[in-house]
Amino acid sequence: xxxxxxxxxAGAGAAGFVAALPMAAWSQGRGTAxxxxxxxxxxxxxAFELVARTGVTDFLGRAPSxxxxxxxxxxxxxILRLGTDQTVNASVINNLPEPFALHWHGLxxxxxxxxxxxxxxxxxxxxxxxxxxxxxxxxxxxxxHTHLRTADHVQKGLAGGIHLTDGRxxxxxxxxxxxxxxxxxxxxxxxxxxxxxxxYDPGVHDEMMGFTGNVILVxxxxxxxxxxxxxxxxxxxxxxxxxxxxxxxxxxxxSLHLIATDSGFLDRPRALDSLRLAPGERAEVLxxxxxxxxxxxxxxxxxxxxxxxxxxxxxxxxxxxxxPQERFDxxxxxxxxxxAVRIDxxxxxxxxTMPDLDTRNAVRRxxxxxxxxGGMMVRGRSFHSINGHSFEMNRLNFTAKxxxxxxxxxxxxxxxxxxxxxxxxxxxxxENGGPVSPRNLGWKDTVLVDGRAQIAVRFDQAASAxxxxxxxxxxxxxxxxGMMGQFNVV
Ligand SMILES: [Cu+2]
Numbered sequence: 001x002x003x004x005x006x007x008x009x010a011g012a013g014a015a016g017f018v019a020a021l022p023m024a025a026w027s028q029g030r031g032t033a034x035x036x037x038x039x040x041x042x043x044x045x046x047a048f049e050l051v052a053r054t055g056v057t058d059f060l061g062r063a064p065s066x067x068x069x070x071x072x073x074x075x076x077x078x079i080l081r082l083g084t085d086q087t088v089n090a091s092v093i094n095n096l097p098e099p100f101a102l103h104w105h106g107l108x109x110x111x112x113x114x115x116x117x118x119x120x121x122x123x124x125x126x127x128x129x130x131x132x133x134x135x136x137x138x139x140x141x142x143x144x145h146t147h148l149r150t151a152d153h154v155q156k157g158l159a160g161g162i163h164l165t166d167g168r169x170x171x172x173x174x175x176x177x178x179x180x181x182x183x184x185x186x187x188x189x190x191x192x193x194x195x196x197x198x199x200y201d202p203g204v205h206d207e208m209m210g211f212t213g214n215v216i217l218v219x220x221x222x223x224x225x226x227x228x229x230x231x232x233x234x235x236x237x238x239x240x241x242x243x244x245x246x247x248x249x250x251x252x253x254x255s256l257h258l259i260a261t262d263s264g265f266l267d268r269p270r271a272l273d274s275l276r277l278a279p280g281e282r283a284e285v286l287x288x289x290x291x292x293x294x295x296x297x298x299x300x301x302x303x304x305x306x307x308x309x310x311x312x313x314x315x316x317x318x319x320x321x322x323x324p325q326e327r328f329d330x331x332x333x334x335x336x337x338x339x340a341v342r343i344d345x346x347x348x349x350x351x352x353t354m355p356d357l358d359t360r361n362a363v364r365r366x367x368x369x370x371x372x373x374g375g376m377m378v379r380g381r382s383f384h385s386i387n388g389h390s391f392e393m394n395r396l397n398f399t400a401k402x403x404x405x406x407x408x409x410x411x412x413x414x415x416x417x418x419x420x421x422x423x424x425x426x427x428x429x430x431e432n433g434g435p436v437s438p439r440n441l442g443w444k445d446t447v448l449v450d451g452r453a454q455i456a457v458r459f460d461q462a463a464s465a466x467x468x469x470x471x472x473x474x475x476x477x478x479x480x481x482g483m484m485g486q487f488n489v490v
Contacts, residue, residue, distance in 0.1 A: 010286035012302030015105045016325035020083020031332060034218060036179035037186070039072075039158065039358055040078035047089040050142075052096050052158060060215070062196030068096060075220040076162030080142070084166040088131045088365075094121040099146065100153055103422070104162070105280065106140035106262055106445045107131065111463025111488070114422055116470050117147040117393065135425075136264035136443075138164045138185070139236040139282045147393060151211065151242050155200050157220070159240050163185060172345035175234035175286070181342055182324045183226060184236045185297075187277075187330060189213035189244045192328025202477060203342050207383060208371060209253065210279075210475040218331050225332045231341035233333070236284050239277045242476040245416060245448065248330065249274040250287065251296040257346055260284035263425040265321040265352035270438045274300065275280075278418035278448035280474030283439065289335055290344055297330040310471055315439065332333055355427035355443050357456040361435065365398065369449065369473055369483055371414040379381045383481040384473070396468060397485035409454045416450035417478065422469035423489065426457040463489045 021457065023485050042048040055074025057067040070077030092102050098104055099122050103115035111131045112119075121127045140162040144153030161184050175181035190213040202211045215222050235256075239246060263280050269286060277283055290296065323435035372383040384390065389397070400406060407429070410419050428440040432451040441448060447453055463469045464489045472484030 002015070019489070022187050024050065025457050026183050031334065032223070034170050034221060034224035034226045034331065036079070036184060037073070037076060037219055038078045039081055039178055040071075041081040043081055043086065043165065045272075046086065047059060047091070048080060049091040049093065049151040050102070050160075051093040052100065052102075054096060056320060057157075057189070057198075057220070058193060059198060059217065059220070060196040065198035066156075067103050067411050068153070068196070070158075073220075074155035076144070076186065079161045079163055081163045081165060081199050082131070082133055084133060084135060084137050084312070084357045086133050086412070090131055092121060094123050094125055094127075096148075097123060099123065100144045100149070100158060101146045102127070102142055102173050103145035103318060104131065104140065104142050104159075105420070106138060106282075107133065107162070108135045108423060108425065108461050109133075110461050111423060111467040111469050114463070114467070114469060115142070116145050116422060116467070116486075120146060127255050127386065135164065136266040137166050137169075138260065138262065139238065139284060140164060141238055143240070145470070151202070151480045152200060154191065154476055155211070159186070161238055163236070169413070171250070172265075172350055173343060174350070174357045175232060175343050177342060180339060181229055181459060182234045182236070183228070184219070184238065185331065186219050186238045186244060187242045188217045188220075188240045190215055190217055190226050200258075207477050207481060210477050212242070212244045216328065216330055217221045225334050227339065228289060228333050229341045230335050230337055231290055231337035232343040232346060233289060234284060235287060235297070237275070237277055237421065238282045239279050241277060241279050245276060245278045246330070247274050247300040250300055251298045252293065254287060254295060256285040256286050256287060256370075258283060258439060259350055259438070262445045263443035265350045266442045267352055267354050268343070268440070269346060269348045272438060274397055275439055276448065278416065278446065278474065280420050280446040281448070286346055287333070288346060289333065292335050292337070294335055295333045297333060299330050299389075300327045303329065348408075350415050354441065355435065355456075357427050357458060359405055359407055359429075359456050362405050362456065363401075364407045364409070367408060367410045367419075367471075369410065369412045369417045371478070371483075372481070382432050382477045384483035386471075386483055386485050389485070391484040391486075395486075396465055400487055400489045402459055402462055402489050405456055405458050407456055409453060410449045411454065412449040416448050418446050418448045418474040418485070419453070420446040420474045421457060421471045423463055424457050424462040424469070426455045426460055429454040429456055459489050461489060
C-alpha cells in the first residue's frame with residue numbers, strides 16, 4: 001500500500017497534534033496491524049469471568065496513561081461470545097479502587113441482571129448473575145453504568161463487545177472468521193495532552209455538549225491498519241465514544257452494506273453511502289474488497305454537531321481538524337492477498353424478520369430531552385433532564401406492563417441525543433414526522449434523536465422498582481448529568 005503525502009496530511013489533520021506516531025507508523029508503508037480484542041467464548045462452557053483491573057496503557061508510544069480494563073487487558077475487555085439461546089453464568093470481579101456497575105447493553109434480561117446503577121459492585125467483591133439469553137444474534141456490548149461515574153469509567157476503558165451468535169452465519173453467507181474477515185471495531189475518540197497522555201477533564205463545554213477527543217482509537221489502538229482478505233469483509237461497528245457521532249464511509253466511495261442494527265440482522269443488506277453511528281449504537285456492514293484495492297474507513301463531521309457551531313469538534317489544545325466539516329480517518333483497510341477469501345459475493349438475503357410491532361391500544365408516552373444552559377454547571381448536579389426532571393436514584397418515572405408495546409415520542413433539544421432503553425428492543429416508527437432512515441429500519445435499542453423520533457417499544461422483561469430499567473441519553477456526560485429516568489416492568 002502506498003500512502004501519499006496528501007493521505008498523511010489528511011490523517012494528521014484528523015488526529016491533530018498527536019498524529020506524529022500514526023504518521024510514523026504509516027510511513028513505514030505497511031502500518032502496524034490492528035489487533036482484535038481477545039475472544040472469550042462462553043458458548044460451550046456456559047460461564048465467563050470478567051475481572052476489572054487498573055493498568056497503564058501507552059496509546060501513542062510516548063507516555064503512559066492510567067487506564068482500566070478487564071482480565072489481561074489494561075484498556076477495554078475481551079469480546080464475549082455468547083449463544084442466542086443459552087444460560088450463561090457471569091462473574092464480575094471488582095479489583096478497582098471504587099465501586100462500579102456493569103451493564104449488558106442490548107441484552108434482554110430482567111432488571112435484576114441488567115447491571116444498571118442499582119447493582120454496584122464494591123471493591124474486592126464479585127457479582128455473580130445468570131444471564132438467560134433468548135434473543136436473535138447481534139453485536140452488543142458491556143460497559144460501566146455507575147451512578148454519576150459512567151462517563152469517567154467508560155473513557156478509562158471499562159467496556160467491551162459481545163457477539164451473540166446462533167452459529168448459523170455460514171448458512172447466511174456471512175463472514176464469520178474472527179479477526180480475519182469478521183472484524184469488531186470499537187470506535188472511541190479520546191483526548192490526549194501534548195505529552196501523549198490520555199486526559200479526562202471535562203469543562204463546562206464538555207458537560208454541555210459531551211466530551212470529545214482528538215485521537216481516534218479502534219479497539220484501544222491508535223494509528224493502526226487492518227489487514228483484510230480480498231473478498232467480502234464484515235465490520236461490526238460499535239460506537240463506544242462518550243459523545244462523538246460518526247458518519248462512516250469508504251474513502252474509495254464503496255457502499256457500506258448494512259446487514260444488522262443494534263438488536264440484530266435485517267431481512268436483506270441495505271447499501272448505504274454513509275452510516276451515521278451515535279454513541280451506544282452498533283451496526284454491522286459488509287464491504288466488498290474483491291477488486292483488491294486498499295480502502296480507508298473514514299468519518300465526516302456530523303451535521304447535528306456542525307449545527308451547534310462545530311462544538312463537538314472543538315477540543316481544547318488539539319482539535320480533530322479545525323473545520324467542523326473535515327473528514328478524518330477511522331481505519332485503513334489493507335488488502336492482504338495471503339489471507340484466505342471465504343466469502344466473495346454479497347448475500348441477497350439475511351433472512352431476519354424486520355420489526356413490525358402491533359401498536360393498536362399502545363400506551364403513549366412523551367419524553368423531552370433537555371440540555372441545561374448557562375449557570376451552575378456542576379458535574380452530576382442535575383444539569384440535564386428529561387421532562388424537567390434530572391435523574392434521581394429513588395424516583396421511578398413510570399411503570400410499564402410486561403408483554404405490551406408502547407409508543408414513545410422523544411424530542412431532543414439543542415443537538416442530537418442517542419436515546420437508549422434498557423431491557424427492551426424497539427422499532428423506529430418515524431423521524432421528524434417523516435419516514436425512517438435506512439440505518440434505523442431494523443431492531444434497535446439506541447436511536448439518535450435529532451429533532452423528534454417516534455418508536456414502538458416492546459416490554460418482555462420484568463424489572464422491579466428496586467432494580468428498574470433505565471432510559472437515557474447515551475452521551476455519557478448527559479447521562480451522568482441527569483438525562484436519564486427509570487421504570488419498572490410488571
Ligand atoms: Cu444527550
